[in-house]
Amino acid sequence: MTDSRARRWRRSLRLFLVAVAGPTLAVGALTASPAHAAAADDIRINEVVTTGSVNDSVELYNKGTATVDLSGWILKDDNNSSKYAIASGTTLAPGGFVAFDVHNAFGLGSSDQARLYLADGTTLVDSFSWTSHSDPSWSRCPDGTGSFGSAALTLGAANDCDSSGLSATAWPGGSSVATADTKNAFGSDMSGLYQEGSVLWAAQNSGKLWRLVPDGTTAWKADTGNGWTSGKTLKFPGGSGTPDDEGVTLTGSGSSGGVYVASERNADSSGTSRLSVLKYDVSGTATTISASTEWNLTSDLPSVGSNLGLEAITWVPDATLTAAGFKDAATGAAYNPGGYASHTGGVFFVGVEGTGMIYGYVLKDDGTYTRVASVSSGMDGVMELQWEPQASRLWVVCDDTCSGQHRTMAINSSGVLAATAIHNRPTGMSNYNNEGFAVSGSDACSSGTKPVWWSDDSNDSGHALRRGTITC
Template sequence: MTEAHAPLWRRTFRLPLVLALVVGSALAAGAVVAGPAHAAAADDIRINEVVTTGSVNDSIELYNKGTGSVDLSGWILKDDNNSSKYKIASGTTLAAGGYVAFDVHSSFGLGSSDSARLYLADGATLVDGFTWTSHSNPSWSRCPDGTGAFVQATAITLGGPNACGSGSGSGGGLTAAAWPGGSAVSTADAAGVFGTDLSGLYQEGSVMWAAQNSGKLWRLVGDGAGGWTPDTTNGWTKGKALHFPGGSGTPDDEGVTLTGAGSSGGVYVSSERNADSSGTSRLSVLRYDVSGTGTTLNATQEWNLTADLPPTGANLGLEGVTWVPDSYLTGAGFKDQSTGAAYDPTRYASHSDGVFFVGVEGSGMVYGYVLQDSGAFTKVATISSGMAGVMELQWEPQASRLWVVCDDTCSGQHRTMQVDSTGAFALTAIYNRPSGMPNYNNEGFFPAPADECVAGSKPVYWSDDSNDGSHAIRKGTIDC
C-alpha cells in the first residue's frame, strides 16, 4: 500500500439526559453499562471490543459468552445518541464463543468521549453498553473476552480473541532479537525493472513468482548473478495482467502463494480491492492458471472473504497469503476455530489439502481459511500478530514455522509462529531486520527452500514496494 489516507472523520457527543439517567455515575472511562430486562440468551451477548480511531473504520465487536448460538437479526447498535442506529442484518447469528464485528461508521461516528450500546430488535431493551472518555489506542477491549473490564489492548483484534496483557499476540514476554543470519543485504534485480508496488514473493525452485499491486503477476528466473529477472518466454516478459473471473476488473494483488501441487495446481493471489473501484474493499483470494502463453490471466476461482472479515480501509486489506499443509496442522494438533475441536480435513470437501492464511494490513490480524474447490470457505483460525500491520506471510516448511512480516511501519519487524499445546498458532520469536538493510517499505519476503542451504545458511529475499534506489528486490541470508 503506497497511497496516503486522510484520517477518519470523528465527532464527539454529549450524553443525552435519558442515557445519563440510565448509567448514572458509571460514566468514567471504561465503565460498562447493561440493562437487566432481556432474555437469558441475549444475556450472553456482550460488546467485546470498540475501535474509534486508527487504521480501521469505527467498529463494534460482539462476543457470545454462552453455550448456544444467538440470532442477532434486527438487533440495534447505537452510540450515545438515541437517533444514531445501526441495524444488524437479518439472518445474522453468533455461535457460542464466537465473535462478530460491525463497521458502524456509515451510521454514526465514535468520538473520543462516547458510548457503544446494544439493543434488542425492539430498540428499547438495552443488552449491553460501554462508555469511554478517550479514543481507543488502539482498541478498547474486554479482558478476558466477554466477562472482563475494558482496557486499552495491545492490538486491534476485531473478529477474534482480544489481545490482552502479555499474551502471544502482543509479544508473549519475548523481546526482539537480532536477525538470524548475515547483516549484509544486496540488490537482487537490475535497476529500473519493476518500478514501485512490487509486493508478495514466492520461490518455486528456479522460479520466483511476484505480485505487483497494479494487477500484475511476474514469473522471474535467475539472472546468473544470484538475483532475479523477468522470464522472457510464454508472454511473461513484462508480467501478465490479472483480472477477476470472467475478465472483469483489476485485482489490487498483494500476496502470492502456491499449494503442495506447485504452480501446475494454480498460482494463488491475495487482493484487497478492485483497482477499478479503488474505494471499496474486496478481500479476496484468487486462483490463476499460469500454463498458457497469453499476456492476460483471468482468475479461475475467487474466494471473496469481505463479508466474513472485520471491516477495513479499502487499501488496508489482504496483504499476505500463504498455504500451510494439512499434514503439519493435524500433526501439530491444530484446533479448528469453527468447531472448537481438533482440525479434521475430512470434514471439508476438496480443498487443496491445506489451509490458506491471510494477513490484514490495517489490523495486523491473520486469519486461516479452508478454501474449497467449489468456492465455499470456512474460517478456522483468528490470530493476532501483535503488530500494527501484516504485509507478508510465509510458511517455511524446513523449520515448520509461519513468518509474519511488517514493513517500515514496524521498522521491518519479522515474527515467527507455530502451533502450541493449545492447538493455536503462538509466537515463537521476534526478529529485527538485518542491520545492514535500511528501513525499506518491504511488502514481500521469502526464505529460500531447504535445498539451497550451504554451510548452515541460505538466501532470503525481500521486495521493496517503494523501489528505493530503483531496486525492488533485495537478498540477504538466514540460518537454516
C-alpha cells in the first residue's frame, strides 16, 4: 500500500502508561471488574481495541470447559443507552476467542469502559475500564484470568502475553544491497514477490502480475513473451473488478498449477475490504486474466481498514507440517491433511497488515476453506511472508513502519509457529517501504550465501527491486 507514512503518524499519537499497584492490578487507571453472573463466570472480556488500524473492537474468551451460547448477550460502553447485541446462534467453545466490531453501535473512547451483559441486559458478566487509548491493544495476560495491559493486537486469537525473549540482531548475510532493476522500469506499488527458479513473480497493487526474468546481469526485467511485456491485468472471477493484489505465491506444483495472489480489496470499490486469495491460470497469452477461484476470507477475519488487509501469502506443504507436528487450531489436534477435502496439498499462510496477525488456511478446491492457525507476528504490521524450505522457517517482513525489520518463525514443540530470530535490515539498505521479499532456492547457494530480493512499494530513486544476500 502507499499510505504507510499516515499509519506511522497515527501510531505515533498513541500513548501508553503502565502501573501496577496492590493485589488488584491497575494499568494506568485501568480496572478489571469481577464477573457478577455466576452462571457466566467462564466468559471474559479478553481484549479491547479503541484506536489504530482496528477501531472499536471487543474480544471475549471462554476460560471454561464447556461451550457457552452467547446468543443475545449484550456489549455496552460506559453509556447505558449504547447496545450491541450478539447475534443469535453465536457460541464460544472452551479456550475459544471471538471478537466483535462494535463501531456501528458505539465508539470506544480514550477514557471509557467495555461491559458484557447477559441477554436480559441487566446481569453484568464482566467489565473493563481505561483512561487512555489502547496501544495498540488492551489485553488480559494470561488469557481470561490475568490483568489488562498494553500488548500487540491479536483479536480472535491468544493474546501476545509473552515476548519472544529475542533481541534484534544484525542481518544474517551481507550488509550491502544493490538495485535489481532498470531505473523506472516498474514504477510504484510493487508488492509481493516469489522466486520460482529463474523466474521472479511480482504482484503490483494496481491489479497487475509480473513475470520477471534475468536481464543477463544481477537484475530482473519483464518477460517479453506470451503477453507479459507490461505485466498482466488481473480480474476477479468472471472478469469483474480489479484486485488490489499485495502478495503472490505458488504451491508445490509451481506456476503450472496456478499462481495464488492475496488481495485486500476491489480497487474499483476501494473503501470496502475484500480479503481474498485468488488463483490464476498463467499459461495463456492473454494480457488480462480472470481468477479461476476466489477464497473470500473477509467474514472469517477481524475487520480492518480497506487498505490494511491481506498483504502477504505463502504456502507450506502438508508433509512439512505433519513432520513438524503442526497443531490444527480448528480441531485442537495434530494437523491431519486427510481430514480435509481435496485441496492444494498444503496450508496457505496469510498476513494482515493492520493487525500484524498471521493466519493459516486449508483452501479447498471447491472454494471453501478452514482456518487452522492464528498467530501474532509480534510486529506492527505484516507486509510479506516467505516460507524457506531449505531452513524450514517462515520469514515475516515489515516495511518502513518497523524500520525494515524481519523475523523468522518455525513450528515449535507445541506445534505452533513461534519466533526464532529478529533481524534488522542490512546496514547498506535505507529504510525503504519494502512490501515484498523473496528468497532464492538452495541451488543458488555460492560460498555459503544466496540472493534475496526486496520490492520497494515507493519506487525510491526510481528502483522497485533490490538485491541482497543471506547465509544458506
